Amino acid sequence: MSEFENATAEGPRGDAPRTATATRPKGEPRFPGGPAADPAGSHHERRIRSFQPRRSRVTAGQADALQRLWPVWGLDIDGLRTLDLDGMFGGLPVVLEIGFGMGEATAQMAAADPATGILAVDVHTPGQGNLLGLAEREGLSNVRVANGDAIILLREMLPPASLDGLRVYFPDPWPKKRHHKRRLIQPEFLTLAASRMKPGAVLHCATDWEPYAEQMLEVLSAHPDFENTHEDGGYAPRPAFRPLTRFEGQGLDKGHVVHDLLFRRRGA
Numbered sequence: 001m002s003e004f005e006n007a008t009a010e011g012p013r014g015d016a017p018r019t020a021t022a023t024r025p026k027g028e029p030r031f032p033g034g035p036a037a038d039p040a041g042s043h044h045e046r047r048i049r050s051f052q053p054r055r056s057r058v059t060a061g062q063a064d065a066l067q068r069l070w071p072v073w074g075l076d077i078d079g080l081r082t083l084d085l086d087g088m089f090g091g092l093p094v095v096l097e098i099g100f101g102m103g104e105a106t107a108q109m110a111a112a113d114p115a116t117g118i119l120a121v122d123v124h125t126p127g128q129g130n131l132l133g134l135a136e137r138e139g140l141s142n143v144r145v146a147n148g149d150a151i152i153l154l155r156e157m158l159p160p161a162s163l164d165g166l167r168v169y170f171p172d173p174w175p176k177k178r179h180h181k182r183r184l185i186q187p188e189f190l191t192l193a194a195s196r197m198k199p200g201a202v203l204h205c206a207t208d209w210e211p212y213a214e215q216m217l218e219v220l221s222a223h224p225d226f227e228n229t230h231e232d233g234g235y236a237p238r239p240a241f242r243p244l245t246r247f248e249g250q251g252l253d254k255g256h257v258v259h260d261l262l263f264r265r266r267g268a
Contacts, residue, residue: 034066035128035147039076062129069132070145077121077148079156088144089117095165096158096196097121098150098184101247103131105169108243110140116164121146121153151192158196166193166203169242173209185216187223194225199267202229206242206260208251213259226263235259 058066066074075083085094094117100106106120120143122128128145135143146153174182185205193203203226207213217235220226230236238244238260248258 031063031066031070031125034070035074035125036076036078039078039148040152056124056126058126058129061133062126064129065133065136066125066129069136070128073132073135073143074128074145074147077146077150077153077157079152081157082159083157085117085119085158085162088119089142092117092142093164094119094162095167096150096154096163097167097169099168099171100127100131101170101245102127103134105243105245106131106143107134107138107140109241110135110143111138112241114140114142117142117144119144119146121148121150123147123149151189154192154196160195161198163197163201165201166197168204169206170208170248171205171212173207173212175209175211180215183212183215185212185219187219190219190223190226194223194265197265199265201265203263203265204239204242204260205263206238206258208248208256208258210257210259213261216259216261220261220263225266227266229262229264236262 088094092115097106097118097120100120100122101124103120106118110116110118120131122145128147131143131145134140135145168184171184172182174180190203197203203220205216205220207216213235221228221233228234238258239262242260252258
């Protein structure tokens with residue numbers, strides 16, 4: 001998949017189907033009661049963003065899901081409160097997914113493992129609506145959808161040692177050298193993520209961009225808070241619980257190589 005063109009994953013590769021949109025007065029929210037355009041506003045310092053929001057059309061079904069279900073299963077990352085994950089997920093262990101695209105893989109993982117809560121973060125409005133719709137249709141009570149910057153979520157809104165896992169699937173590779181500083185998987189991010197993960201929790205990354213995979217392996221292997229779960233210290237086979245997405249399948253058909261990395265949070 002996010003924060004990010006995956007939003008956070010960064011996101012779907014392809015535009016959502018187009019639909020007509022009604023004209024609204026300037027300054028009014030796109031979906032009243034739905035995700036905010038800039039939930040953190042000026043509450044927190046700006047930083048180099050690892051995601052790039054995309055402007056694509058929201059279908060009528062996605063808009064309906066956003067307006068009906070956002071007040072129930074959605075939350076804006078405003079950085080002004082600490083989340084009660086136990087209350088939000090009924091005491092289930094919680095995995096944070098940064099960037100989920102259109103949400104199909106997230107819904108599949110939630111359906112296959114109803115005993116785990118998934119807090120899924122992205123900034124792609126059509127994907128947010130699509131995932132909410134999938135959760136409703138499939139009766140998935142273990143999914144919550146967060147809108148905004150995953151760094152602010154981790155830093156300001158999650159308690160220490162509160163996550164049982166972290167997933168970053170197909171983040172934006174920022175292929176140009178001058179943009180490498182925007183890549184999400186960096187030492188500073190890993191330090192922050194480790195502080196919010198329980199000892200033994202697994203960080204699972206996947207990418208089809210070879211140079212980014214190499215950087216991920218290098219920085220994760222060097223970080224003192226993580227250890228590679230793969231016995232030879234390299235990439236891991238794709239675990240059965242990570243679905244093969246349509247976009248990943250298209251990449252494999254073109255000869256792309258997908259690398260999975262599974263690193264465990266050190267600790268007692």
